[in-house]
Amino acid sequence: MPKLSVIVYGRDVQGLLGVCLDSVAAQLDDEAELLTAAVGDDAQDVAVRRGGTVVPLPAGTPDAAARAAGAERARGEWLWFVHAKDRLPVGGVRALLDRLAETPDPVDVVVADHARSTWRSSGGLSPDARQLTRVGRRDLPLAEAPDLLRVTPLLGNRALRASFWRTHAPELGALDEMSASRAALILADRIACLEQVIVDVRELRPESLPPVTAEERYALVDAYEKLQVLMRGRGTAARPRAVLYDLMATETMRVVAREPMPDDVAREFFHRASAAAVRWAPEDHRRPGGLEGIRRRLLEEDAYAKYRAFQAANHKRRDLKAAVRDRKRLVGAKVRDHSYRKALREPIDPNLAVFSAYWDRGVACNPAAIAAKLAELAPHIRPVWVVSKATEPLLPPGTARIVPGTRRYWEVMARAKYLTNNVNFPNAVVKRPDAIHLQTHHGTPLKKMGLDQLDYPTASKGLDFDALLARVDKWDYSVSANSHSTRMWEHAYPARYTSLDHGYPRNDVYYSASAADIRAVRDRLGIAPGKRAVLYAPTHRDYEANWNPRLDLAALSARLGDDTVLLVRGHYFYGGAASPLSGLRRSGHVIDVSTYDPVEELALASDALITDYSSIMFDYANLDRPIISYADDWETYAKTRGVYFDLMAEPPGHVARTEDELTEILATDAWRDESSAKARAHFRRRFCEFDDGHAAERVVRRVFLGEPEEALPPVVPVDSRTPAPTPEEATR
Structure with a gap:
């Protein structure tokens, strides 16, 4: 019996069924089967050519009946209903199967994330990440996670246990998709979540669909009332009932406000929504504040004429405010554009250099190392940093800076001879011929970058590749740490820049730091002499909106004992999220270093590194210290993000696929055994090729001082380098 039955259902809408079936079939293995509940001759022809089990259904069969017919033929332990117009991103099936494999028996429904594509764009983010992240890897009854009702009501973003479906087929089988997806949560004993995107929902252009009838409008109110009846019959707790009521009121008001309807239909819809709002109001119901509260009151009073008058007045007020804002924006844009264009006509300043890092987050990374070496070798060149307003107070004293959007920012950007960044400058920045x-x-790069992301919708959602190439065309030089990077950059970012095989300047410190430097960093972090410090630095995942450590850090810390300190650093993409480590900080065995800068100091202070697929492994290898790869979701990551090489075949040290394996490596001497050293040596020769402690000097001499390539300090061979002392050596 397969673990999962993927049931594609419906007619061949706008010729999308073939794409849907191809996206499923490409990911099937022995654990999953494909069934197509094909409605109409066209859909059946497409389905037969694609293979799998075909359930032929006559034209006009409703979606609910098609789903029921497909479920009747399914053999899987779990059912996944995918509409014929939608498609599965690469890795979607595997991600769901992996989650189902660890889901305990009491769980009836697994809710996942989805992407949304329109006729104009693809892979848009869903609004569901917050609710899914709150649940994380737990499984709960709906009463303890009522906001899961707010997750976009689709059947494509959830899997249902087959036995659960069959038990509740009378309730679920006849409902529309919105109702069935929410009814499943109401009926489930326990619910689990998956934060990864498993389906890309196609939003069809409204003008290409039949007009919505009055009865279809009224059906929305009826659907919510049926869910209310279901909750009442189940004795559902108060909190989920309150959430459903809020959803009902919000959506019905949205339909009245935004959907085009004849006045008589809109009036009748409002009347029905009003009756439902009064009938199902929870005990101690309180309306929200502000304008929304006024709308709710008018709805409950069935005051349609007053509501329309209120809306008209509100629209007029909003239009006036928008007009004022637009005028200010136009004036500001004209002033900025005029001053920028004027500055672009002035001579370039040959001694002015602009630096930025990580989208204006501050003095960091390769640009910081280059700026420091520039002050030493070319003090006549003045560095200015681009920093956000929020970052400005955090800068080192005396740092010259400009804030994006200000008049001075555009003047400096126009006149600077050198512009250095570890990402890209904004599109509006003009590339002067002599800059x-x-x-x-x-x-x-381990993960696919640039144009190589085109085949990975989860990773490339929202990317404008034309604009990306326009930014790349401005590059004169591209810094590389190894031959692998040089080749990948040239493939991912094809343009006429010159590759600088000089090493990463930020890694110079791994060869220049002294024992005193290392002791000082450990003192700042509160790591006692003689204790082993292990840095845990996982990477960002495109299918996770917020960061939740994939390790049970409390359990790992307890098993490793008092002699080990875990330094835990979340990826900077999650900088705005609340730290999931707050409950562990007081123990002293787990230290949250997510906001500690620079990261190079954390590497110097640690005895070993645990990471997954983060590029920190390539930098850390310069220290020639143990690296453990915790790769519990390698297959999913590789399929959804795309990778340039198989890390499992060429790791920098031991690989752990489970927490038990990781604990075993760290609790014994395996973390620093001969096998680990051998793998690391191979990894260093390949990926630390140009990093020898003189990268910043080579870059400054080549780019800022114009010295020829042959005059630069030659790269020291890997086997002839001496990295900074280990923490153990630093105490001797």
């Missing part, structure tokens, strides 16, 4: 743009990057 030099230096792209330093901020890591060695």
Whole structure:
């Protein structure tokens, strides 16, 4: 019996069924089967050519009946209903199967994330990440996670246990998709979540669909009332009932406000929504404040005429405010554009250099190392940092800076001879013929980058590749740490820049730091002499909106004992999220270093590194210290993000696929055994090729001082380098 039955259902809408079936079939293995509940001759022809089990259904069969017919033929332990117009991103099936494999028996429904594509764009983010992240890897009854009702009501973003479906087929089988997806949560004993995107929902252009009838409008109110009846019959707790009531009121008011309807239909819809709002109001119901509260009151009073008058007045007020804002924006844009264009006509300043890192987050990474070496070798060149307003107070004293959007920002950007960044400058920045743009990057690529992301919708959602190439065309130089990076950058970012095989300047410190430097960092972090410090630095995942450590850090810390300190660093993409480590900080065995800068100091202070697929492994290898790869979701990551090489075949040290394996490595001497050293040596020769402690000097001499390639300090061979002392050596 397969673990999962993927049931594609419906007619061949706008020729999308073939794409849907191809996206499923490409990911099937022995654990999953494909069934197509094909409605109409066209859909059946497409389905037969694609293979799998075909359930032929006559034209006009409703979606609910098609789903029921497909479920009747399914053999899987779990059912996944995918509409014929939608498609599955690469890795979607595997991600769901992996989650189902660890889901305990009491769980009836697994809710996942989804992407949304329109006729104009693809892979848009869903609004569901917050609710899914709150649940994380737990499984709960709906009473303890009522906001799961707010997750977009689709059947494509959830899997249902087959036995659960069959038990509740009378309730679920006849409902529309919105009702069935929410009814499943109401009926489930326990619910689990998956934060990864498993389906890409196609939103069809409204003008290409039949007009919505009055009865279809009224059906929305009826659907919510049926869910209310279901909750009442089940004795559902008060909190989920309150959430459903809020959803009902919000959506019905949205339909009245935004959907085009004849006045008589809109009036009748409002009347029905009003009756439902009064009938199902929870005990101690309180309306929200502000304008929304006024709308709710008018709805409950069935005051349609007053509501329309209120809306008209509100729209007029909003239009006036928008007009004022637009005028201010136009004036501001004209002033900025005029001053920028004027500055672009002035001579370039040959001694002015602009630096930025990580989207204006501060003095960091390769640009910081280059700026420091520039002050030493070319003090006549003045560095200015681009920093956000929020970051400005955090800068080192005396740092010259400009804030994006200000008049001075555009004047400096126009006149600077050198522009250095580890990402890209904004599209509006003009590339002057005599200016030099230096792209330093901020890591060695394991995951697919640039144009290589085109085949991975989860990773490339929202990317404008034309605009990306326009930015790349401004590069004069691209810094590389190894031959692998050079080849990948040239493939991912095809343009006429010159590759600088000089090493990453930020890694110079791994050869220049002294024992005193290392002791000082450990003192700042509160790591006692003689204790082992292990740095845990996982990477960002495109299918996770917020960061939740994939390790049970409390359990790992307890098993490793008092002699080990875990330094835990979340990825900077999650900088705005609340730390999941707050409950562990007081123990002293787990230290949250997510906001500690620079990260190079954390590497110097640690005895070993645990990471997954982060580029920190390539930098850390310069220290020639143990690296453990915790790769519990490698297959999913590789399929959804795309990778340039198989890390499992060429790791920098031991690989752990489970927490038990990781604990075993760290609790014994395996973490630093001969096998680990051998793998690391191979990894260093390949990926630390140009990092020898003199990268910043080579970059400054080549780019800022114009010295020829042959005059630069030659790269020291890997086997002839001496990394900074280990923490153990630093105490001797």
